[in-house]
Amino acid sequence: MKIHLPANKLLLSAALAATLLLNPLAASVHAAPTAAAATSYETEYGVFLKDKYNIAIKENSTLTRGDLIDYVAALLPKATAESTAKFSDLNQGDPLFAKAALLYDNGILNGPAVAAKQPLTNLAAILIALRASDLKELAYSYPEAKANAALTKAGIPLSVLDLKTKQELAAAIDTGLLPKSYQEKLVLSKPASSQLVQVLLGKIATFQGNYKHYLGLVSDADIYTKIQDAYHTSNIIQIPNLQNIVDTALKQNVVTGYNLKDSRYDSNFVEALSITYGHSDLKHIIQLIGLLRSEYLDAKVQLEPKTSAFIHLKEWGEPYESETAKVVQIENGNYITYAKEFDLKFEFHTVADKEKFQGIILKYAKKNEKDQKGLIAGSWWQPLYYSLTKLDDYKLIANNKIVDGHYYAQSFSLPEKAAEVKEGFAKVDPSIKVESYTFWVDVPFFNYLNGESL
Known part of the structure; x- marks a missing residue:
């Protein structure tokens, strides 16, 4: 069991006191309590990632593929065997190599190139998150017509996508890995926002059973x-x-x-x-x-x-x-x-x-x-x-x-x-x-x- 010692929590506690200002049941002393309007995906997942994995993503920061590899590796179980991964643009002496290898061994990265310094696009972020959430088999069960229907409903153009990509995107949409609010006006080739990356990381933890457990x-x-x-x-x-x-x-x-x-x-x-x-x-x-x-x-x-x-x-x-x-x-x-x-x-x-x-x-x-x-x-x-x-x-x-x-x-x-x-x-x-x-x-x-x- 992972123990989070109090000494590591004091700065986080102070930050939360200053930034989390919602009190859903205090809106009216006369109104009966209703379902809480919880903090946004970004805030709640962001606080969780910082608390449990020491992942802190600056708001509106420009992220690379290497950044996402680093974050996702922190969410995965550590390797129990030596990796056989080889990359055309990353050698074993690189600090990112072991993390990229972990993703490769888990079927999240395909290689041979990692392209760690390239800007992280919406498409790459979603596909990596889908695979890290262990949803590939579900995705590949989609007939093309079913995948096309999900993407069309979300307003995502189909013309430049191959079948495998359409399947993975459709599964990300249908499972809620990609929340509806992020599907609107989504341009796959555009840089992924820090907010989207926080949400995807939170969803990975959720699908892996490592997010919060509550009734x-x-x-x-x-x-x-x-x-x-x-x-x-x-x-x-x-x-x-x-x-x-x-x-x-x-x-x-x-x-x-x-x-x-x-x-x-x-x-x-x-x-x-x-x-x-x-x-x-x-x-x-x-x-x-x-x-x-x-x-x-x-x-x-x-x-x-x-x-x-x-x-x-x-x-x-x-x-x-x-x-x-x-x-x-x-x-x-x-x-x-x-x-x-x-x-x-x-x-x-x-x-x-x-x-x-x-x-x-x-x-x-x-x-x-x-x-x-x-x-x-x-x-x-x-x-x-x-x-x-x-x-x-x-x-x-x-x-x-x-x-x-x-x-x-x-x-x-x-x-x-x-x-x-x-x-x-x-x-x-x-x-x-x-x-x-x-x-x-x-x-x-x-x-x-x-x-x-x-």
């Missing part, structure tokens, strides 16, 4: 159904090899608890705009979505299944086992409880919206006294929500993480305890690699880690 928006009419479906189809996560290590650490008091997660559910959101909110109660989350709507705060939403493990002391009595909790007795008579939980990941439209989230939670979803009225169902004394980028009035803590394929175990601690936790894991299994990094959490949960009640 929908807070403002979507069907978001409640999607959240419930995601919750009901998730199960307690069990990973025997990994659990053996973290359970031993739990028994030895190296950690007081841990989470198990599956990176295939990770949202891949832009962290400068995101908050992660942990809970176990589906009713609470449904009401939380309604609460955010009532406060005119919109966001993308992803449910990431999670299993939390902790020690249940024998003096507490027999633990309760259910569909959402599994219990295993350990050698000293205590139990390890594995509870089905989840992280709800929100990506807000602006940093300002992200900052508003805490005030809503503290007012409506933070328990301060027994039988407190005016809170949504299932509110906790110590709610858990956090950010990988710095926020005022949040506290710094550490995550200690062990990865096993697409599964991972993580345990939160105070920053000064991270080295001790890492050493404890190493004593359990010297071969494991523990990744530790810091992030920002709400004060009540920070107090909980300090042994305080509120």
Whole structure:
């Protein structure tokens, strides 16, 4: 799993605060929330590419074929075997050679010439994006009449195009790789704009499954159904090899608890705009979505299944086992409880919206006294929500993480305890690699880690 450390996010966060000014649910305090008018393709994809791949394309810049090769290579899985690519105008000592070879090996470039210094045309950009999106077989299934119909509808002249090019362009249009707004008045021989290139790169990431993963928006009419479906189809996560290590650490008091997660559910959101909110109660989350709507705060939403493990002391009595909790007795008579939980990941439209989230939670979803009225169902004394980028009035803590394929175990601690936790894991299994990094959490949960009640 790729970890984006907070230190790398501070400049991006500041830039977003200054540039992303949309708040779709704040248009009127009297109007009901409607589907969000999200930021433009260019802005949203541009922020994502910078955040995840460090690709920053200057607005209205003149791009070359070599520039696009460089960008597309960053989106592709790295080569596992030595390339046999040879180019007539690029030698192996050229910095671009390995990237061009990667595209060649993936059937994106044909060679023998790369023409890296030539201006990037609309046609070349679209064809490269189509192939990088793994849509070639679909394209080549088009009969010529079907391809011609798609191009004619888009207003693209047919006379100078060969069949293969027409097929690829038609597939780019029909699949949405080339959005409708970019089809209008498209001149294939003209230089590709920086805006179009950003969109095509974002679409490549989408077709490869590497863009954001989410159920929908807070403002979507069907978001409640999607959240419930995601919750009901998730199960307690069990990973025997990994659990053996973290359970031993739990028994030895190296950690007081841990989470198990599956990176295939990770949202891949832009962290400068995101908050992660942990809970176990589906009713609470449904009401939380309604609460955010009532406060005119919109966001993308992803449910990431999670299993939390902790020690249940024998003096507490027999633990309760259910569909959402599994219990295993350990050698000293205590139990390890594995509870089905989840992280709800929100990506807000602006940093300002992200900052508003805490005030809503503290007012409506933070328990301060027994039988407190005016809170949504299932509110906790110590709610858990956090950010990988710095926020005022949040506290710094550490995550200690062990990865096993697409599964991972993580345990939160105070920053000064991270080295001790890492050493404890190493004593359990010297071969494991523990990744530790810091992030920002709400004060009540920070107090909980300090042994305080509120």
